Amino acid sequence: xxxxxxxxIRKCVGCGQSKAKKELIRVxxxxxxxxxxxITGKANGRGVYICNNVDCLNKAKKSKAINRSxxxxxxxxxxxxxxxxxxxNG
Ligand SMILES: [Zn+2]
Numbered sequence: 815x816x817x818x819x820x821x822x823i824r825k826c827v828g829c830g831q832s833k834a835k836k837e838l839i840r841v842x843x844x845x846x847x848x849x850x851x852x853i854t855g856k857a858n859g860r861g862v863y864i865c866n867n868v869d870c871l872n873k874a875k876k877s878k879a880i881n882r883s884x885x886x887x888x889x890x891x892x893x894x895x896x897x898x899x900x901x902x903n904g
Contacts, residue, residue: 822835828873839863841861
């Protein structure tokens with residue numbers, strides 16, 4: 815029998831593709847209604863995931879997918895930080 819490691823899969827809010835969780839950037843809204851990038855992937859709260867990819871970020875911005883997931887407005891600085899994070903890694 816083959817031993818397969820279970821890889822957590824999450825869906826990108828930009829392109830809608832399902833990918834390995836560790837390939838995606840997590841954005842979290844916590845109980846204090848703060849929205850921030852969760853680099854560790856371990857912060858408590860509701861999370862959305864996005865590819866490490868400017869295209870996906872732009873799509874998510876345009877479609878307001880993160881706003882809809884969190885049911886609130888996402889501050890521009892969150893998008894700025896995402897942009898920085900994506901550029902750093904790219
Ligand atoms: Zn994507």
